Amino acid sequence: MARNDNRVLLSKRMEDEFSSWFEQKHITEQELYRFLHTMKDTSSSIGMADMAEFCASQLETLSDSSETIIPVRSLKKFIYLMRNFFPKDIEAKTIEKDAALAIEEGSSFILIIDDDVEFASFIKETLEENGVQVVIALNGKRGLELFYTLQPNMVIVDINLPDMNGFDILAQISDLARTRYVPIAFVSLDSSKENQIRAFEMGAMDFIAKPIDAAIFIPYILNRLQHKKTIWQSASTDELTGAGNRRQFNDAFSQLSSVSERTRRTFTLVILDLDYFKKVNDRYGHPVGDEVLRSFSQLVINTKRDTDYFFRYGGEEFALLLPDTPPDRAVILIEHIRQKLSKIMFTFPSFEPFYVTFSAGVSEFFVNQETTLSEADQALYQAKRNGRNQTVIYQPDSGNVKRHLNVVIIDDDVLTRKMLSDQFSSWKPNEMDIFVREYPDGMTFLESDWYEPNENYMILLDGIMPKMDGIEVLMHLRKRYPDDNIVVSMLTARTNESDIIWALKSGADDYIVKPFHPQEVFARVQRLTKRLFK
Ligand code: GH3
Ligand code: MG
Numbered sequence: 001m002a003r004n005d006n007r008v009l010l011s012k013r014m015e016d017e018f019s020s021w022f023e024q025k026h027i028t029e030q031e032l033y034r035f036l037h038t039m040k041d042t043s044s045s046i047g048m049a050d051m052a053e054f055c056a057s058q059l060e061t062l063s064d065s066s067e068t069i070i071p072v073r074s075l076k077k078f079i080y081l082m083r084n085f086f087p088k089d090i091e092a093k094t095i096e097k098d099a100a101l102a103i104e105e106g107s108s109f110i111l112i113i114d115d116d117v118e119f120a121s122f123i124k125e126t127l128e129e130n131g132v133q134v135v136i137a138l139n140g141k142r143g144l145e146l147f148y149t150l151q152p153n154m155v156i157v158d159i160n161l162p163d164m165n166g167f168d169i170l171a172q173i174s175d176l177a178r179t180r181y182v183p184i185a186f187v188s189l190d191s192s193k194e195n196q197i198r199a200f201e202m203g204a205m206d207f208i209a210k211p212i213d214a215a216i217f218i219p220y221i222l223n224r225l226q227h228k229k230t231i232w233q234s235a236s237t238d239e240l241t242g243a244g245n246r247r248q249f250n251d252a253f254s255q256l257s258s259v260s261e262r263t264r265r266t267f268t269l270v271i272l273d274l275d276y277f278k279k280v281n282d283r284y285g286h287p288v289g290d291e292v293l294r295s296f297s298q299l300v301i302n303t304k305r306d307t308d309y310f311f312r313y314g315g316e317e318f319a320l321l322l323p324d325t326p327p328d329r330a331v332i333l334i335e336h337i338r339q340k341l342s343k344i345m346f347t348f349p350s351f352e353p354f355y356v357t358f359s360a361g362v363s364e365f366f367v368n369q370e371t372t373l374s375e376a377d378q379a380l381y382q383a384k385r386n387g388r389n390q391t392v393i394y395q396p397d398s399g400n401v402k403r404h405l406n407v408v409i410i411d412d413d414v415l416t417r418k419m420l421s422d423q424f425s426s427w428k429p430n431e432m433d434i435f436v437r438e439y440p441d442g443m444t445f446l447e448s449d450w451y452e453p454n455e456n457y458m459i460l461l462d463g464i465m466p467k468m469d470g471i472e473v474l475m476h477l478r479k480r481y482p483d484d485n486i487v488v489s490m491l492t493a494r495t496n497e498s499d500i501i502w503a504l505k506s507g508a509d510d511y512i513v514k515p516f517h518p519q520e521v522f523a524r525v526q527r528l529t530k531r532l533f534k
Pocket of ligand 1: 288
């Protein structure tokens with residue numbers, strides 16, 4: 001017993017250390033070394049020879065004096081192996097597996113808090129034959145713990161428990177149970193009037209006297225679960241799209257997180273956001289926008305697996321929670337959705353047909369919900385920045401994502417813009433991704449949200465434009481923005497030498513005299529942009 005206590009203490013100390021790492025996100029090699037050193041000594045002194053040996057082998061590769069920074073994410077496997085030296089008790093493992101299974105299958109599961117093992121296991125077996133998973137807690141403390149972590153669909157509580165009484169449990173869970181529409185049934189050998197009144201006053205939905213007649217009890221439970229499901233669905237479904245609403249998202253997310261923390265099974269979060277959706281509303285009106293949201297949701301609902309969850313996260317933002325799915329497999333599903341969406345032509349009376357695309361950010365659950373959400377958000381942002389209509393998996397130190405070149409064409413002549421845009425859009429070099437953007441004048445360009453400090457820009461700037469002359473735009477650029485990531489080439493009809501000198505003095509890297517052949521511009525751009533990627 002004392003031996004086990006020591007193990008529990010050591011496991012707790014280790015988990016505390018991991019938690020502080022998760023918060024810091026990075027640790028130094030020295031910190032890891034010292035941690036392993038302590039773990040090695042302590043595990044050896046309490047008889048955990050395997051663990052001591054493992055720590056010693058890890059220590060051989062580390063240095064006590066190194067300040068090298070290690071991202072905590074890269075220690076995932078190490079943390080997993082360390083945790084495995086502390087096996088969980090079999091009962092906890094089975095319970096959590098049951099719950100995880102129920103959640104993944106979208107089936108119901110109920111929690112029975114009762115120390116009458118015979119009764120509880122009889123109900124468990126019978127209900128499981130009817131497709132309902134059952135988790136049993138033999139005392140109140142365990143029951144409360146399971147109620148919070150596993151979020152059952154129904155709770156059955158006996159009034160007399162070894163460590164507390166059923167009313168104490170009710171007092172603690174009834175508010176939360178009510179907000180989630182979780183029915184609570186009391187069962188007791190003592191079905192006195194006082195007990196029944198008290199149970200109902202405190203929020204129980206039913207009171208059932210023991211001994212229980214199974215012939216009635218099973219249909220009763222199935223009835224309650226069905227009722228709960230119906231209410232829950234209507235309260236947690238987004239009316240417009242049929243996807244789960246934000247509230248259901250929060251619930252499912254925390255449920256999957258707590259199961260994953262216990263069973264170490266993985267799941268992935270995907271945030272999907274429609275591209276340029278504001279334009280859809282602006283051009284075709286809100287009812288059309290609504291129809292697009294509905295069609296997109298139906299497409300996702302019909303494409304995802306039954307075990308995946310789909311939610312409307314905000315206006316035109318959606319989320320998927322994918323149990324047991326690493327990010328690379330999540331991408332397969334998303335790309336399948338993308339492919340199907342690309343084939344849908346939206347047609348509405350009196351409007352030209354149009355297509356919509358979406359961008360997606362992907363992150364695997366690892367540390368906690370907040371981090372996962374923020375990582376998926378960052379990846380989505382990256383997907384938008386990379387030019388939209390694509391999926392990005394969150395990378396811890398994503399300085400190493402493929403380099404980009406943003407080719408910006410600013411010209412009031414539609415034909416010139418189109419000609420250049422076609423030329424650059426077909427450019428697909430291996431070492432970088434090319435994104436082309438067009439603007440009809442300098443003012444529109446400067447007022448847009450075009451600039452990101454860690455991006456590279458090749459700006460093709462017309463010299464003479466309405467509203468703002470090309471030279472003015474150039475001067476503004478050179479004054480307000482750094483020039484190491486922005487190359488500017490003036491497109492000018494002015495053959496006047498002084499204009500060209502002025503442009504070069506104002507910070508243009510090159511000039512191209514109109515009329516030009518797009519291939520000539522292309523060749524020059526290839527040469528000019530070399531300086532961006534030295
Ligand atoms: P981005 O590619 O950067 O995501 O651009 P965007 O235009 O999609 O994004 P932005 O956030 O600028 O605009 C989102 C728009 O979605 C604005 C809002 O009016 C619209 N929207 C939000 N909810 C609804 C809805 O329920 N129905 C309709 N029709 N439009 C909605
Ligand atoms: Mg959008």
